[in-house]
Amino acid sequence: MQNSGMQNAPLRALAALTLVALAACGRPQAIDTEGADPRVVQARGTLAESEQATIAIFQSAAPSVVLVISGDPSGFSGEVGAGTGFVWDAAGHVVTNNHVVQGAQTVIRLPGGEDIPAEVIGRAPQYDVAVLRLQRAVGSPALPLGTSNDLQVGQAVFAIGNPFGFDRTISAGIVSALGRQLPTQEGREIADVIQTDAAINPGNSGGPLLDSAGRVIGMTTAIFSPSGAYAGVGFAVPIDTIARVVPQLIETGRAPIxxxxxxxxxxxxxxxxxxxxxxxxxxxxxxxxxxxxxxxxxxxxxxxxxxxxxxxxxxxxxxxxxxxxxxxxxxxxxxxxxxxxxxxxxxxxxxxxxxxxxxxxxxxxx
The missing domain is CATH 2.30.42.10 (PDZ domain)
Incomplete structure (x- = not known):
């Protein structure tokens, strides 16, 4: 079992991707088009309802999903870990996984690229939940909350996060199983964890898992993978647990054990x-x-x-x-x-x- 949130130097992956793309290009080859019929772009019909629904979910939720950078954002003083968080309320609170915010400094990067310092004001390691407070409120709306007590295996879900540092990435899947248990602290486990096959990779931790109505029904927290990357088995903390714990963290900084x-x-x-x-x-x-x-x-x-x-x-x-x-x-x-x-x-x-x-x-x- 691996946390899906912490990953380092995402630019290295981007650089490697760029090198591969450049190597594949080579020297342009001339194409003889004499006598060829001109190609015409074919008009397409209306997007399928399922496509329109996914687009609407992303457009509505993505502005409230942020990149959480834990450590020294400049990169000069050591390793930097990155994960995901989402706006909880209009007061500037952001919810993420506890394992994401282990560094001495934490910065929230908004979808537009602006970095805002954030303070960790509460942790609940027994649920792998943490709450941050931005130095100032942002205009991004809080994501609507759903419930996890009526989920059904097979229903559609959508994960939005920052896998490998590629910001605001959406993946789709289904609820693969319910009632899983996920180890956290010694001797304790998070109960009723949601299992999904939506693509989840390092950097996704702390991001919202949404239902087809765009409501948060869980928070991505871990993957099962021998390689450390997506293998079709991901886990999310149920929103009913998060909704119970977060107000306690905002008020007192901790959740009762x-x-x-x-x-x-x-x-x-x-x-x-x-x-x-x-x-x-x-x-x-x-x-x-x-x-x-x-x-x-x-x-x-x-x-x-x-x-x-x-x-x-x-x-x-x-x-x-x-x-x-x-x-x-x-x-x-x-x-x-x-x-x-x-x-x-x-x-x-x-x-x-x-x-x-x-x-x-x-x-x-x-």
Whole structure:
């Protein structure tokens, strides 16, 4: 799995392309046209409805899709990474992937070529989402938002971005699959990720994935490719997740991390111990898990801790099964867990709290 956003020195690719084109030209050859019938340009009819629809989508959305340059835009102080972002609101906020904005400086390049410094005001690594604020508002309108909860496999989608630095490129495809899970931070995965066969390459990350009505239904974030380039399998963070997270990032700079405060044993450790589920290695004294009576592992005494085997009645086979359930229920809610304790199952109700910044946020004991 590779992020589709970071790429360096797109001019190198353009230079190579230019060299190939020049090499293919060679010396012009004279063409004898004496006696040949003059060629007439044939008039064509109206563009097909599907073509007109694609053109309309691009013309409407492209002015609100920007190039995100992370690093030193001059290129003198090191490598420069480039990805894509899109205008979120009239206040000058731009949404992109968190992995796109890793450099010390970030600049937004507008469709007309103007560069505007931007500040990263919020990050949610657990969803690979980041929000930037431009130094001044721009005239580009916010893209209309759709929903991702009613998508169907097979429906048309369109990706707009800056693959290899070639700005404002549109590609078309379909929703190839739904409900995928995409790893981000250790032990966490983005749930309900959209899979598409629309052409996505390095530089596309952070760009909008649109439906046939021109609404944003996802944000391009990664590709699966042995070569690092387009292989027909791309992934997008669902817009329902983005729409929930972005207002929190604008207001507070971070998104709450729903958790119960456990340190889980690494899956390989659990497997070696013959455990199927999430083995609780440790709980902190003030965590919701500790207050609910969950038990940690005592390796000195050879005593296994509780093994979480179900959450809200659904099987828990790995940590992401648990964290996805916690994200869905949200901070402030409660989760009903079934734990294997000794030789019996015990049902436990645990409060869900924001554990961002704690040592036990997404810790795995190896």
């Amino acid at each position: 729903a958790g119960i405060g456990i340190v889980a044993a690494d899956q390989s450790v659990a497997t070696r111990l013959g455990v199927e589920g999430v083995l609780v290695w440790q709980t902190s004294g003030s965590s919701p898990a500790a207050r609910a009576g969950l038990r940690g592992t005592n390796p000195q005494a050879g005593e296994l801790g509780d093994v979480i085997v179900a959450a809200e009645g659904a099987p828990v086979r790995r940590l992401s099964d648990l964290t996805n359930t916690l994200d869905r229920l949200g901070v402030g809610g409660t989760v009903n867990l079934t734990v294997r304790r000794d030789d019996r199952n015990v049902d436990v109700q645990v409060q869900i709290e924001d554990i961002g910044g704690r040592e036990t946020a997404v810790t795995i004991r190896k």
